[in-house]
Amino acid sequence: MDERRTDNGTDGDDEAAAVSRFVERFAAQLVQAGMTRMPARVFAALLSSEQGALTSAELSEQLKVSPAAVSGAVRYLAQVNLVGREREPGSRRERYRVQGDQWYDALLERDAFLRNWQTTMREGVQQFGLDTPQGRRINETLEFFLFLEKELGSLMQRWAAHRAEHLGG
Amino acid sequence: MDERRTDNGTDGDDEAAAVSRFVERFAAQLVQAGMTRMPARVFAALLSSEQGALTSAELSEQLKVSPAAVSGAVRYLAQVNLVGREREPGSRRERYRVQGDQWYDALLERDAFLRNWQTTMREGVQQFGLDTPQGRRINETLEFFLFLEKELGSLMQRWAAHRAEHLGG
DNA sequence: CTTTAACTTCACACATTTCTGAAAGAAGCG
DNA sequence: CGCTTCTTTCAGAAATGTGTGAAGTTAAAG
Known part of the structure; x- marks a missing residue:
């Protein structure tokens, strides 16, 4: 036991x-x-x-x-x-x-990762144009990544707070 | 051009x-x-x-x-x-x-994925015990995944709203 | 300045993964 | 009910990835 x-x-x-x-x-x-x-x-x-x-x-x-x-x-x-x-x-x-403090961030690979995707999507949008279904679809994906970037930032802040409270008191 | x-x-x-x-x-x-x-x-x-x-x-x-x-x-x-x-x-x-509607969720692979990690971490905590540094470290990881699960749920809800407003509204 | 302990790099062998061609399996059509 | 068209399965070839041993590099110790 x-x-x-x-x-x-x-x-x-x-x-x-x-x-x-x-x-x-x-x-x-x-x-x-x-x-x-x-x-x-x-x-x-x-x-x-x-x-x-x-x-x-x-x-x-x-x-x-x-x-x-x-x-x-x-x-x-x-x-x-x-x-x-x-x-x-x-x-x-x-x-x-x-x-200890960084691996949560690293796990989500926020920074470079999201930027690369955004770049690719932007190129796709430009290539197809917003007057095509593909263009609009890819643009929505771009928006998703922009949204994610913003949200993950505040999410990690909340985690840091949660963590400090739970450990440091 | x-x-x-x-x-x-x-x-x-x-x-x-x-x-x-x-x-x-x-x-x-x-x-x-x-x-x-x-x-x-x-x-x-x-x-x-x-x-x-x-x-x-x-x-x-x-x-x-x-x-x-x-x-x-x-x-x-x-x-x-x-x-x-x-x-x-x-x-x-x-x-x-x-x-179109599901691939954002799928990309984050929320459900099954996080559950598996949580299970593994729980076992680790139990194995080492909270009276060891390892146990506490692994427990913190477990808490991170629990936190993530909760947060990602509401994040995706916000995305759905953002998306509906931006497209449908 | 040589010796020695530790880490790193590199070429190669082994294992795994990934795609293909061929054959078998479904499902509409005559 | 067999023919035809499309999809799937499977064995194997080709490509890729991964870890080892041996040689090379760095830096402390004598």
């Missing part, structure tokens, strides 16, 4: 296996959402880690993959702002950390 | 090429967003078509792919409610149509 503790030395293997199940399940959903497999597994592992941060070696061992694979995954994750890289001073070890 | 008309017989090839450019560009962004290539191309072609609907043969020719590929793509698109299938009475031809 109490198989959820981390600091229990007696069933370390079971615990590790249970963590692994959660990590792989979480990762699978990230994959389904469009993320590639290795970044997904690394991210899930970091989120499930006690400190929210792990070294390359720890990730490599826990996920049973080569350091090269970790390197590639982390490069991607850092690029999209899902993890940050830390250098512990006086050591070559690098430490990767989930960006 | 006026190279956007569809009903102009003199430059049909240029027009077709221009449409193709838009379709491929749009499709590429859908792919980037996680959709597989062929469904993305089919969807983009439908959205860019005058009636918002095309037959299998038309898609096959326009996209330069086999009927088999169209079949597979449409099966997927229908499953996720992005297109509907119509049978013109008295013909074996099937006609695929963009679901």
Whole structure:
């Protein structure tokens, strides 16, 4: 009835296996959402880690993959702002950390993403013209993305408030 | 200065090429967003078509792919409610149509998607317990998805209103 | 300045995905 | 009831993606 503790030395293997199940399940959903497999597994592992941060070696061992694979995954994750890289001073070890405050934003990929779509739709509207059904249809899509951009901004603000209240008090 | 008309017989090839450019560009962004290539191309072609609907043969020719590929793509698109299938009475031809009203919802994949994530997060929280940093971190993620579910519902309602006013009103 | 530990890059092998051609399966039409 | 037209299924070829090992790069430590 109490198989959820981390600091229990007696069933370390079971615990590790249970963590692994959660990590792989979480990762699978990230994959389904469009993320590639290795970044997904690394991210899930970091989120499930006690400190929210792990070294390359720890990730490599826990996920049973080569350091090269970790390197590639982390490069991607850092690029999209899902993890940050830390250098512990006086050591070559690098430490990767989930960006607690940013990953909600990053998940919705608001900024660049929506802009690109809007550009494409604008071109489509211009190409077909508002006097064609296609043009009007594409224009409506453009409006949807403009609407989304506005709404997602305030949505994330509300989340920040909700979160601060719920945690910080 | 006026190279956007569809009903102009003199430059049909240029027009077709221009449409193709838009379709491929749009499709590429859908792919980037996680959709597989062929469904993305089919969807983009439908959205860019005058009636918002095309037959299998038309898609096959326009996209330069086999009927088999169209079949597979449409099966997927229908499953996720992005297109509907119509049978013109008295013909074996099937006609695929963009679901004008539904595809915004479908794009955000609200329902099933969020539920799955929530389930996974709940299991994570239970596994680690709220007395661990991991557990609290995962719990916050769970709360984010609950928040999102609620907010996206009202967001789509606002969009429906905005859209009705802008078009119908 | 050399050694050594850690991370990164790159070419390649393996796995997966994606599209095609061929054949089978429906559904109108004579 | 068979013929014809369109769609679907399926096995396999081609393209793509993914992770590894080995060599290369960087930076701390001696």
